[in-house]
Amino acid sequence: MVLFSGIFFSVNGLNTSMADTIENPKETCHKKQEKKSPMKTVNLYDTTLRDGMQGENIFFSPEDKIKIALRLDDMAIPYIEGGWPGANPNAMRFFELVSQTQFKNSKITAFGSTRRPHTPVEKDDTLKALISCGVGTVTIFGKSWDLHVNIMEITLEENLAMIRESVAFLMDHDREVFYDAEHFYDGYLDNPEYAMKTLKSAVDGGCRTLILCDTNGGTLPHDIEKITRDVDKALQKSFQEPIALGIHAHNDCGMAVANSVTAVRCGATMVQGTINGYGERCGNADLTAVMPILRLKLQMNCCSLDNLKKLRPLSRFVSETANMTPLNSRPFVGHSAFAHKGGIHVSAVMKEARAYEHMDPVLVGNARRVLVSEQSGKSNIKYKAREMGVAIDGDSRKHHGIVSNIKELEDEGYQFDVAEGSLKILMEKLTGQFQPHFDLESFRVTIEKDKERPCYAHAMIKIRVGDTVEITAAEGDGPVSALDNALRKALTNIFPDLNAMHLVDFKVRVLEGDAGTNAKVRVIISSRDENDIFNTIGVSEDIIEASWQALADSFQYKLSLQNQPTDNLNT
Known part of the structure; x- marks a missing residue:
């Protein structure tokens, strides 16, 4: 290399060690380097x-x-x-x-x-x-x-x-x-x-x-x-x-x-x-x-290859600091960059990743994702179950039953490829493995409006955690906000790690426009903790009911990622 006025210039003739090459072509979709080569x-x-x-x-x-x-x-x-x-x-x-x-x-x-x-x-x-x-x-x-x-x-x-x-x-x-x-x-x-x-x-x-x-x-x-x-x-x-x-x-x-x-x-x-x-x-x-x-x-x-593995975390950090929603379709580092939805694709990827991936996502700090939707097959279910830690035996009838159930729910308006938090809970329920961290007894939401101030909401909620019954109330800027605050208030004494989770997006979609105000709606809630963003979903003719489904799933999913609740459970 040659230096001119302190500026690095020449670029040829630099040899790299074998430790800085890419191993295993089946895993990385790159040819293994057998000897040192100039870069x-x-x-x-x-x-x-x-x-x-x-x-x-x-x-x-x-x-x-x-x-x-x-x-x-x-x-x-x-x-x-x-x-x-x-x-x-x-x-x-x-x-x-x-x-x-x-x-x-x-x-x-x-x-x-x-x-x-x-x-x-x-x-x-x-x-x-x-x-x-x-x-x-x-x-x-x-x-x-x-x-x-x-x-x-x-x-x-x-x-x-x-x-x-x-x-x-x-x-x-x-x-x-x-x-x-x-x-x-x-x-x-x-x-x-x-x-x-x-x-x-x-x-x-x-x-x-x-x-x-x-x-x-x-x-x-x-x-x-x-x-x-x-x-x-x-x-x-x-x-x-x-x-x-x-x-x-x-x-x-x-x-x-x-x-x-x-x-x-x-x-x-x-x-x-x-x-x-x-x-x-x-x-x-x-x-x-x-x-x-x-x-x-x-x-x-x-x-270096080691630094390249930090690429996706860097991308997410800059997005978060800029307060910009990460672009899912961004090449290499996007959430969807290595996502597979079609059953044929997933079946092939499980056998040979490079069949539908141009590189190993791990090399840029990303990960392969398999989506489950009405276009899914048994391969998708098998892959997702393994990824999410849901035990499914080799009985193909169970796989078929899960696929059929998901397709029926998506026909009703659910969309599990964008709500993996709810998908994990559903798969656990269908296989008898779901252990709820709390059960709803009842809730009540009231909305008030007068000429002096905008609408504001009150929510009172009654939940059961083990043998303990919690009744709390909270206010919010709207009914979902009030429910979120009340549920959080009831649970954080028992599960303090919930303080690290907060709602970052709330989407409502009318599914049957010709039904007017009686139309079924789909609610998708995006929540984030210190590690990731996850989505949950609810569907109902009642927007509060759909919102509650998505909200409750977000808390259940977050709690499923944690260990046992703290000792506060018995206090």
Whole structure:
């Protein structure tokens, strides 16, 4: 490997040990490596904390950003972009916290622009903020598209000077500098000669890592391929010392990951992106997809296999911190990424996983899931029973009976492929293994409304836990909220771990619209604890009854995951 101005560049010739290869092709769907082989190294550059925050409804406090940065550091992401110093108090506070935080594997990067037009670099506030924020790595962007230069109402020559002088100023202050060539691919398609001049200006200023940006997200992979190859060839021909290229792709055509991978195959050695693809408009290249594609599909060295197993937990952590619902269909790390519903699929997967899986989900910290629905067969039931710890013997008649029961219930409106908590309880009931942690004796719900305040609800509930009868009452913003509060109040003295569970989503679906207010409704409740999110379901013509079914199942399911109740049971 070769270092230029502190920047890691060369990517060929890196050997990996057998411990870092993928074993057992039947389990991982990859060929076993019989000997050491060279792997191209690709540096990952995470911009979740800056570009990701430009996404709609995405916000991280400075403290949130530190927590995410530490998780990225644990993943050994080489570069973490923290924000634009001086642009807002959030960014400034983050860099203050960075100075008090130790990072073991990652470099925190500050982001900014070239100097303002006709302003000496030593007087430019943006460049001064980049120097004073205290980090050793800086990324600045400049204009590569003559269209934008004209919009700024400056000359093409002034833009080139802004790039060259800004890079040189930062290099003179001993900073590691990356240059983001904003709108490069669009600029190259319009005016390749000028776009290349902007890159040359950055190199003349001292930068040795140039990031080609598809800022509008409209470039397609075949253009990414041609332009990246042409640029790489031209740069290596024009300069005696090697120049590293990177890619920064947006997802407006749904091509950000494909474009990033294409650029790497054409010479790029850095990929900029965000966790979960968060970012402005349609988002950025999703590193949760880029990383396994590079490491597992293309055998490139962007992270270790051990760190790759942390990918799904990282994705969920960032989603939770952003207060965004995780996307089930997100490749590699989504809840549905390795889910199987059709009976034929499940039967095949149980015999040979790679028949319907392109890789082992364990490699990215995910897990195989088998769904049970009216499309299920005996294979689904057998798999789910084993997964959930429900004992089912080899009697095929019992399997058929469970499948038939599930299909009858789904005909009534239940949907067990989205309510695995209720599915586990149902399977235990059908096999005589269900042991309820509480039994309902009765409940009463009242709604009050007057002209001075909105509706509010009272619930009184009577339940039995073993030989103990609990009667409690509680208020809530609605009948389900009141029932939840009353049930929780009755149970938490006996099962204190319930405090870790709370409702995160409540969905109501009318099943027979032509029946008007007498229609049957389906209620799905999503609950979460410290480990996971789980769904339960209820169906009835009465929305309170359907809600109670789903609510009670959520408590029963949570309690089934725990050990025996505490000694408070006998008090």
